[in-house]
Amino acid sequence: MxxxxxxxxxxxxxxxxxxxxxxxxxxTAPVFEQAIQAELDAHRPRIVVDGAQLTYISSAGLxxxxxxxxxxxxxxxxxxxxxxSPKVRQIFEILGFQAIYDMVDTVPEAVQRFASxxxxxx
Amino acid sequence: MxxxxxxxxxxxxxxxxxxxxxxxxxxTAPVFEQAIQAELDAHRPRIVVDGAQLTYISSAGLxxxxxxxxxxxxxxxxxxxxxxSPKVRQIFEILGFQAIYDMVDTVPEAVQRFASxxxxxx
Amino acid sequence: MxxxxxxxxxxxxxxxxxxxxxxxxxxxxxxQAGLVEDDVAKLELAVDEAxxxxxEHAHGNDSNKEVTVxxxxxxxxxxxxxxxxxxxxxxxxxxSTPVEQMVHDRRTGGLGLRVMKSLMDEVSYEIIPxxxxxxxLLKRIQK
Amino acid sequence: MxxxxxxxxxxxxxxxxxxxxxxxxxxxxxxQAGLVEDDVAKLELAVDEAxxxxxEHAHGNDSNKEVTVxxxxxxxxxxxxxxxxxxxxxxxxxxSTPVEQMVHDRRTGGLGLRVMKSLMDEVSYEIIPxxxxxxxLLKRIQK
Ligand SMILES: Nc1ncnc2c1ncn2[C@@H]1O[C@H](COP(=O)(O)OP(=O)(O)O)[C@@H](O)[C@H]1O
Ligand SMILES: Nc1ncnc2c1ncn2[C@@H]1O[C@H](COP(=O)(O)OP(=O)(O)O)[C@@H](O)[C@H]1O
Numbered sequence: 086m087x088x089x090x091x092x093x094x095x096x097x098x099x100x101x102x103x104x105x106x107x108x109x110x111x112x113t114a115p116v117f118e119q120a121i122q123a124e125l126d127a128h129r130p131r132i133v134v135d136g137a138q139l140t141y142i143s144s145a146g147l148x149x150x151x152x153x154x155x156x157x158x159x160x161x162x163x164x165x166x167x168x169x170s171p172k173v174r175q176i177f178e179i180l181g182f183q184a185i186y187d188m189v190d191t192v193p194e195a196v197q198r199f200a201s202x203x204x205x206x207x
Numbered sequence: 208m209x210x211x212x213x214x215x216x217x218x219x220x221x222x223x224x225x226x227x228x229x230x231x232x233x234x235t236a237p238v239f240e241q242a243i244q245a246e247l248d249a250h251r252p253r254i255v256v257d258g259a260q261l262t263y264i265s266s267a268g269l270x271x272x273x274x275x276x277x278x279x280x281x282x283x284x285x286x287x288x289x290x291x292s293p294k295v296r297q298i299f300e301i302l303g304f305q306a307i308y309d310m311v312d313t314v315p316e317a318v319q320r321f322a323s324x325x326x327x328x329x
Numbered sequence: 330m331x332x333x334x335x336x337x338x339x340x341x342x343x344x345x346x347x348x349x350x351x352x353x354x355x356x357x358x359x360x361q362a363g364l365v366e367d368d369v370a371k372l373e374l375a376v377d378e379a380x381x382x383x384x385e386h387a388h389g390n391d392s393n394k395e396v397t398v399x400x401x402x403x404x405x406x407x408x409x410x411x412x413x414x415x416x417x418x419x420x421x422x423x424x425s426t427p428v429e430q431m432v433h434d435r436r437t438g439g440l441g442l443r444v445m446k447s448l449m450d451e452v453s454y455e456i457i458p459x460x461x462x463x464x465x466l467l468k469r470i471q472k
Numbered sequence: 473m474x475x476x477x478x479x480x481x482x483x484x485x486x487x488x489x490x491x492x493x494x495x496x497x498x499x500x501x502x503x504q505a506g507l508v509e510d511d512v513a514k515l516e517l518a519v520d521e522a523x524x525x526x527x528e529h530a531h532g533n534d535s536n537k538e539v540t541v542x543x544x545x546x547x548x549x550x551x552x553x554x555x556x557x558x559x560x561x562x563x564x565x566x567x568s569t570p571v572e573q574m575v576h577d578r579r580t581g582g583l584g585l586r587v588m589k590s591l592m593d594e595v596s597y598e599i600i601p602x603x604x605x606x607x608x609l610l611k612r613i614q615k
Contacts, residue, residue, distance in 0.1 A: 089349055111381040112345035118437075141352075143377045144440035151428065152437035172370055179447045180440055181428050211492055233524040234488035240580075263495075265520045266583035273571065274580035294513055301590045302583060303571050336538075337490075338483045339497075347480075350500040354482075357493040392478075 089113060092120040097196045100131045106138035109146035117149050121164075125153075130162025133195040137168030142176055154185065163187070167195040211235060214242040219318045222253045228260035231268035239271050243286075247275075252284020255317040259290030264298055276307065285309070289317040335361075338399040343384045344392040348377050351398055355409065362402035363470050371448040372407070372468055378441040379411045379464050387415025387462065402470070409466040417456040478504075481542040486527050487535040491520050494541055498552065505545035506613050514591040515550070515611055521584040522554045522607050530558025530605065545613070549593075552609040560599040 090113035093104040101124050109117060124132055134150075136142075150164065157164050165187040169177065177183065189195050212235035215226040223246050231239060246254055256272075258264075272286065279286050287309040291299065299305065311317050339354045341347040352373040359369040380396055388394040399410040423442055431439060445452050451467035482497045484490040495516040502512040523539055531537040542553045566585055574582060588595050594610035 108349060110345070110348050110377060111385070112348055141374075143348075143374055143381065144438070144444045145381060147440055148437040151432055151440070152435050154432055155435050172367075176374065176444070179444065185428065185432055230492060232488070232491050232520060233528070234491055263517075265491075265517055265524065266581070266587050267524060269583055270580040273575055273583070274578050276575055277578050294510075298517065298587070301587065307571065307575055335485050335535075336483075337485070337493075340479075340481045342478050342480070346504065350480075350497070350504075353496055353500065354493070357496065361489065361493075395479075 090116055092117060094120070097133075097192075099129065100133055100196050100199050101129045102133045102135055102192055102196070104135040104138065106140075108141040109139060110141065110143045111145035114145040114149050117146065118152075121149065121153050121157075125156060125160060128160070130157045130160035131199050132157065132162060132164045133192060134164060134166050135168050135192050135195075136166060136170070136173060139169065139173055142173050144180075147177070147180060147182065150182065150186065163199070165189065165195040165198050167192055212238055214239060216242070219255075219314075221251065222255055222318050222321050223251045224255045224257055224314055224318070226257040226260065228262075230263040231261060231271075232263065232265045233267035236267040236271050239268065240274075243271065243275050243279075247278060247282060250282070252279045252282035253321050254279065254284060254286045255314060256286060256288050257290050257314050257317075258288060258292070258295060261291065261295055264295050266302075269299070269302060269304065272304065272308065285321070287311065287317040287320050289314055333403045334401060335403075336399065336401045338397060340395050340397045342392045343388040343394040343396045344390075345381065345384055347396075348380060348384075351380055351396075352377055355398065355400060358400040358402070359407060359468075362407045363404075364407060364468065365471055368468060368471065372409070372466075375445045375448045375452075375466050375468075376409055376411070378445050379409070379466065382441055383411060383413040383415070383464075386418070387413035389415075405470055407468045407470060409468075411464045411466075413462050414460075415462060417458045417462045419456075420454045476546045477544060478546075479542065479544045481540060483538050483540045485535045486531040486537040486539045487533075488524065488527055490539075491523060491527075494523055494539075495520055498541065498543060501543045501545070502550060502611075505550045506547075507550060507611065508614055511611060511614065515552070515609075518588045518591045518595075518609050518611075519552055519554070521588050522552070522609065525584055526554060526556040526558070526607075529561070530556035532558075548613055550611045550613060552611075554607045554609075556605050556607075558605060560601045560605045562599075563597045 090107040090109055095102045103120055154164055167189045187198055212229040212231055217224045225242055276286055289311045309320055337358050341350060355376045356369050356373045359372045364372060376398060383396050384390060397412050401408050449466045450469050453465050455463045480501050484493060498519045499512050499516045502515045507515060526539050527533060540555050544551050592609045593612050596608050598606045
């Protein structure tokens with residue numbers, strides 16, 4: 086099973102969109118971690134994570150979301166999540182992540198959230 | 208892995224077309240065997256096997272082709288094979304099956320063969 | 330004569346690159362056991378969490394060690410056992426910190442056990458220090 | 473410290489319904505070993521043939537018996553072992569009848585060994601009557 090997980094980056098103005106594809110588990114979580122770290126290093130803390138092509142997530146993947154959100158908000162940005170399939174969304178909800186992250190349906194909606202509510206209280 | 212193999216039957220005049228789908232192995236070969244037996248029982252020995260949706264074949268599946276062809280030809284019919292993917296076709300060829308069976312690309316071509324060469328010498 | 334119980338076991342090097350293979354294995358066994366699709370997905374995730382813990386915490390990412398996953402089912406239940414030869418731990422001592430607090434602490438882990446518990450019908454550890462630790466997961470098969 | 477050799481093993485009830493699971497297992501290991509896609513497909517088929525023979529001939533379709541498939545690879549080769557506890561047989565005595573003749577005889581089997589031999593780089597049997605029979609398949613990893 087080569088390359089079971091990929092991150093592809095696009096941008097909408099000053100919002101970075103990270104499109105996740107495949108299986109995000111303890112093996113592939115470092116790839117996602119590096120992608121977010123790269124945004125922070127480049128001073129681009131306004132991040133949308135597009136999970137439309139994300140087939141699977143385990144707690145190692147959820148841990149990446151959890152570990153970075155404070156830093157992202159401290160840097161004046163936010164991380165908004167969109168496009169999750171019901172199967173993947175269920176895992177976020179089991180852990181109560183909907184109370185912490187803005188979760189919407191589409192990339193445009195997520196980008197729009199930065200216009201209306203630039204940062205969310207952590 | 209429920210229902211990894213299916214046979215779906217259509218007809219073109221007096222030619223029966225058996226469309227195979229999925230994985231034909233020692234577990235599923237009896238399903239294919241019964242489908243051919245049903246044609247012979249109904250005195251319909253002009254058979255096209257459409258392998259366009261056949262993902263996989265092992266020697267147990269090839270054995271079904273081998274075991275029936277004499278009977279089919281004795282009954283005045285033939286079995287023609289079409290639509291095999293290169294991967295599946297390779298297995299037929301490893302065993303020299305191209306010398307025994309008419310193998311063509313499409314269902315219409317296979318049906319047409321019954322008009323031009325109704326039976327082939329066994 | 331066919332007994333009602335079926336056992337499957339898989340042993341692989343203790344490395345996260347094998348998590349995908351393990352998920353497929355338990356997914357296949359789960360389907361064969363008659364779990365509905367949604368429960369198969371839950372089983373795959375719970376076993377992934379269990380094995381990821383073994384790889385990281387019990388075996389310290391040493392891929393010369395091995396992980397064994399055993400799955401047994403009858404018509405009523407599917408049971409999974411994951412065995413490790415690590416030092417063991419006290420699962421009752423793992424704190425159930427609210428995620429809000431974990432976010433605040435910038436934690437990147439600590440979610441695996443609660444994921445397993447919410448997905449499976451039973452989760453239990455048998456820790457025999459210095460010998461072996463066995464995690465059992467049980468999922469009832471919906472009729 | 474990481475050794476260069478990796479071993480994976482799978483033990484399942486001796487029943488043809490498990491062939492699909494076994495193919496996925498060896499397919500995953502083959503990919504991880506670095507086999508090209510076409511060779512992964514060949515490996516899956518060769519192991520299917522080997523295990524189907526064990527299920528039918530060595531274990532007489534008794535699903536209370538078990539089949540073990542072990543796969544080991546390093547950077548150069550992938551080796552598979554399939555072990556059975558049947559009575560054994562003399563592989564050199566299996567006739568290489570031309571398919572035309574087999575068609576004439578309305579044979580429905582007898583193709584498995586030749587399939588394995590044409591797909592693998594090496595095929596060998598170690599028969600210890602009354603004890604165990606081991607089939608080894610070897611595939612070299614193309615660089
Ligand atoms: N098999 C194990 N062996 C030793 N310690 C373990 C094992 N499984 C879990 N633990 C301990 O329990 C803690 C909580 O585990 P878990 O909830 O899965 O979160 P995480 O693995 O992300 O830390 C781990 O941090 C570890 O200290
Ligand atoms: N593992 C085995 N144990 C006992 N006999 C075997 C085994 N594998 C193969 N054989 C014998 O060798 C013969 C040829 O096997 P094969 O070429 O695979 O064709 P098939 O299995 O379709 O008969 C079988 O019919 C069987 O008699």
